[in-house]
Amino acid sequence: MHSLALPGVGEVESGFVVPKIELPNVKQIIVAHFMPTRFGAEVLWDELEKPERRFLDKFFKLGALKDRILMMAGSDANYLSKQLGDLAFGKTAYAGETTIYCGLWTAALDDTFAGNTTGEAAYTSYARLALTNNTTIFAAGSGTTTYSKSWPSDAAKNWPTSTGGSATVTYFGALNGNLGTSADKGLVWASVTSTAIASGDTPQLAQNAVTQTRD
């Protein structure tokens, strides 16, 4: 048994040590640093020995690290969080939306976003994408410890082709309406790879491009 001293964690026991083996005339294989995540730890939890579990427990409780691990560029919006929370506890009816409208933004979104949030794409012919809310487009996901659901499950979906102007898209948001006012409630949002849309370009959401995870 060997021990390992880690800053902020203290001395941690390790069950085994792999010696460095040098082979002549063989290119060095560069292996990425092991960075445990909560998801990974949950998947492996049953397979881990007690000292390893204790190590991960301490690891995840590091203040600065916690902020970094929990950081994400996408989330349920406030409206959806409330609807789901009240449905599960209190049985306040929420039947889901008939149509889900997907928009593109050139400015940051957060959990408060709604249909009137500034920065929505405004290239000529832009309109929100109307997705019928059914299990063809939003098929059931998978996973027990972490439930993961990807959509659009049936095929890629196109926004209108730009016929003029331009926009550099950086955020994606799904809403329950298309009025362009605060009456359109935000459902989910995510930051997207910065994408310039010019005349003739058709923004496209690939099949299963959006993955939502809940644990």
Add this chain to the structure above:
Amino acid sequence: MAEGEKETRKRAGEYHGRLTFDPENNFHTDDDGNTVVTEDGGKTWRYASDDDDSHFDRYHQQFAGVDGTANRLAELSYEHGRERAEEMLREEQPHHFEPQEGDPHFAAGARSESGVVTHTRTTSVPDQKAATLTGHTDSTGWEGADA
């Protein structure tokens, strides 16, 4: 009519109003699901007839993929490890982490509810607006955070 299927009524003439886009047929639609088209690159719109080509068929030249930065982070993590991937993504897609200067939501030093510095300010509080738009007769306004 099958579940989720849209009822489409045929209309004719000019259209003025808000547009939606139906990815199943690649036509714009009005609020009721009637298809509308433009023949002058978006200056004017009219209701579509049966022999009109879709907007996609008229104007599409190339696709521009809309992909989450979280996917990009996963790709980079696979090749370079999580720590290096975050550094690379910070250079490549800095908006993944926080709004950038010039973004209306940018506010240097602003913190989230949990106290983490996010440089983000909220430009709209939907509940505040809803309190003035709602039909509730006893609506007295919003007592939450300022806009």
